[in-house]
Amino acid sequence: MNRRTFLKRLFGGIITLFGLSGGTYYYAREMEPNMLDIHDVNIYSSKTPSAFEGYKILQFSDTHIGFQYTINQLEELVVKINQLEPDLIVFTGDLIDNPRTYDIDERLISTLGRLKAKDGKFWIYGNHDHGGYGTDILRDVFQQSGFELLQNGHRQIDKNGDMIYLAGLDDALLGKPDIEQALNGISNEQLTILLAHEPDYADVTKDYPVDIQLSGHSHGGQVQIPFIGYIYTPHLAQKYVEGNYKIGSNPLQLFVSRGVGTTRLPYRFFCKPEITMYQLKKS
């Protein structure tokens, strides 16, 4: 940890200690985690084919159901997402906080099953999905809910004679990510979007023919202090924490979602839950 990061965390910790009292504490624990930002983001690329101009990709991430986020909230989220009428839905990891202790039932499967997208629903593993013996459990949940898993693989999305690629990586912390396999057979000419749970993996991705990476995992730090920013983010979400980044000379466009749920601490402060509706545009 460098000096700047250390001081930032030290000051952040002190302010949090004094600031998160009374009303602020109530707000961070009971109110902000229940809010939702629906973030609209245009992604510009010279490789966007004409048929995909305005194409709508909805990303939701890091629900961590069973920690603070509930199945009732997921049901409300599904209604909101369907109202936005996305072309594609992508889930970028960490559905359940602890698959070993969470009781998965038909309600979870039918709720995810109600999500509707014209060209399909895709998901990738996050570290919590692999953790607690979740690998097989989560595969079944998503399969039964009509989601397609992208685990070091890709899918061609066709529209009116044009096409793009959607690729997905296995989790970088507890899985076996293999970007070469994920992109195997992809043509450099076509727009390629990679789903990767951990945003800092973008430093690997940038050397591959990927135009756009969508990630989660950081939760935006969950607690952000005015003028200081986030205090803590997990491993592989320390360099790229939220929003968009241009990386490398190609450049790779990275978008990091703050996610929907919480983990470790049941608080959000100046870091509202979010889902993102991306629209592809030709630049």
Ligand SMILES: [Fe+2]
């Ligand atoms: Fe994660």
